[in-house]
Amino acid sequence: MHIIAFLIRRAIQAVIVMFVISIIGFSIQDNLGDPLRELVGQSVSEQEREALRDNLGLNDPFFVQYTRFLGNALQGDLGTSYFFKRPALSVILDKFPATFELVLGAVFIFVSLSIPAGIYCAINRESWLARIIMTGSIVGISVPVFLTAIAMVWLFGVELGWLPAFGRGDTYELPWGWDTGFLTWDGITHLILPSVTLSSIMLPLFIRLIRAEMMEAMGTDYVRFARAKGLPTRRVRYVHAFRNTLLPVVTVGGLMIGTLIAYTILTETVFQWPGMGFLFLEAVNRVDTPLIIAYIIIVGLIFVVVNTIVDFVYTLINPMVKLPGAKG
């Protein structure tokens, strides 16, 4: 496929997704959020309220109100959190580093484990270790992430007391305002249990996927031809077979982003990890509408950005997708 056609399709999809999300965000604000609640108390009369509504443009037609919402949103104004009394967007973004580092930790764990495990299970299909890994993976798929989290907290946090089970520990603020837990020992030990938990649900899926794709690649003619050329086994496996498993793995990885974000909500809840997911649930319980909207829009944005990156990586590693002007 031509890269420009591809990028255009990508952009259209991103616009559609963001449009749908903005409509959802707006209708939440329209139906749930009562801006008067934060502006005035209960004692204000109905007439005064009505006048205020007119002033604020709340009685304008739907389209006018939506355009205003969109205009504000594009300028980064998603309203003020009822609870924190601060712009919702900045409340959410303050929590972004915590969630990002949790996801980063989990991705690091499941990528570095699933690739060797998947390859091993594909090559030594009948070995006892491969059987154990495959059996373990179906058990792993069947354990909800919040149960893994509870088990981790109970076992390592409470019973054995080896690792901290709640919160983020000490963080260090980087010059551009990013709170990182990576630079303190306390921060790193706090990260272990939540990121192991978050990776535990993705790990079996990826092991199974890599194994299946690797097995398929090992049976192809080009791998046989590579062997017939007398290449070293390592080159046959890791250059000829594994390179070809990367394409489907990257695609599925892209599809899992939404699921991964959903799992951060569960993980953060159990570990009381001060990230966006934990904040979102608190906002739901407090009916803090601007914060709910801000979360949904930020998550939508992350989703679109990550998917675009994944697709771009895909075009880089897939020679079938050509850059314009390349010879051929």
Place this chain on the structure above:
Amino acid sequence: MAMLEVRDLHVAFPKGKKTEVEALRGVDLTLEKGERLGVVGESGAGKSMLAFAILNLIAEPGRVSRGSVTFHGENLLDLSERDIRGIRGNRISMIFQDPMVTLNPVLTIGTQMMETLRAHRRISDAEARKLCIEGLKQVAIPSAESRMEAYPHELSGGLRQRVVIAIALLTDPELIIADEPTTALDVTIQAEIMALILKLCRENDVALILITHDLGVVAEVTEKLMIMYAGKCVETGPTRQIIDAPTHPYTSGLLKALPQNAGRGTRLYQIPGSMPPITALPTGCAYHPRCERATERCKAEIPQLDGRVACFHPLNTAEEVQ
């Protein structure tokens, strides 16, 4: 001693938990330096199995269950994986059937050529590159230098098969095993590719095992011929002799089925029935259910190869002619 001697080669696949079925049921062949042998049979006769077994490349869960493959006095089946890798792609090369799936789609032509050279020769990148470009020129690929950076999907099927041939010849092998090298190609370029293989084998004094189902091609290219049926060799000998006077009823049937042997306006001959799968072989001679000369003996006993033919009732023999 001959360059390559295959003796009593058996290949077996597991069927169920305990039993095995044989895809190759005792095959012998001898090949001298520079000699060209054609292996002919219907699909499923075990031709490709023979090709892969020679290089000990039978895919799991299959295995060579008996026999030997002696190359310059050394049994290839006894070699360690490391040692046989020094033979594969170096002294014995292979050309596969379908160039669309033989080359790795995510690696450039140059990478796939150079890695072959570097696996067998201690040379610098620059030298390897030079040799690869020469190799591409040898198989008449236009603008060889720029093709080094191309990916397989950017080339046509015919060009890809030329690349595969170039890879096979890169290491100056003594033997090339070509498994139906033109079957997957466009009819218009089949003859061209076959002619190229023949020319390069002659020029470089390379022996060839040409696996095909097309007796017509074999007649033009090879000196010796081997006809396979259901995992066994049923007839073998000099190509001319077999084509002029086939002795096995199956060979005779194959020849009669060639379009060029059918008279004008007559219906093309077809051997009745089809080859049995290896999991359901009949007793006795595997060909007897389709054979018009079959007798009770053919149903009970398996005929052995007597040097030329494995048949109890051969055609065109001295007695037959009288």
Place this chain on the structure above:
Amino acid sequence: MISLKGFIKRFLSDPVAIGAGIVLLVLVLMALFAPLIAPQNPYDLMQLDIMDSELPPSWQPGGDERFWLGTDAQGRGVLSTIMYGTGISLLIGIGAVVVQGVLGVSLGLIAGYKGGWVDSFLMRLADIQLSLSTLMMAIIALALFQAAFDANVYADYAIIMLILVIGIAEWPKFARTVRSSVLGEKKKEYVDAARVIGLPARKIMWGHILPNTLTPVLVISTLQVAEAIMIEASLSFLGLGMPVDRPSLGSLIRSGFEFIFSGSWWITFYPAIVLVALILALNLLGDWLRDVLNPKLRRGDD
């Protein structure tokens, strides 16, 4: 395809399949007959006594014979709440898959049979929906639902909402599979034959193509029930699913979670075991069915 006799023979020769089948059967029967066999009715507030709260399992010191697996903070017997809770989890799981199946199979048939822009539109939508993640969509939808209505209204409609949300979010999996089967079947002669004798498109789809796509649908259904139960449990654990007074397995675990650290592990532990056993049994059976019926079908993608 495989005959019924061969199917039963394969089943009986596979210990994993038998084990998963037995576990599933026991759990389903337990849930179905909960009102008859459960020691207490956890919905009946009259039966509850706050003095009974947080009793350990009966064999432990301080345990009570009436409550074999102990009680929770409200004095409900854990065994009884599990029996009723399993029923609610199964009801939502199966209900959601029925919704998915009806939506997915119809849309898949239409997409596959009509082709053209209908097909591209539906498949594009399916792609986007799949990548958005069901759990994420369900969390947002239910969070909004909960924010919009008060707790009592929410409690009344929670089951229906869960079934609808999980059902609507997951239709693409059925639709994709059915569509690819339809594309395969469409090429076959009997569809042409039906068209030649003048059967209308709808009749061909429902009468001829649908029966031939049932095998993959059966496999997916089993795996999807497991997935739906898992999603429901996750939502309930977050407090977005079933309320505490009509608990599913997920809400039982939620209500027990805070007591783990005070030592009352049984309130969480037993529902968790049942939940994992239920999902695992369904997953194992689904995988087994797929291997037996259609080795080509793979999990998650087609």
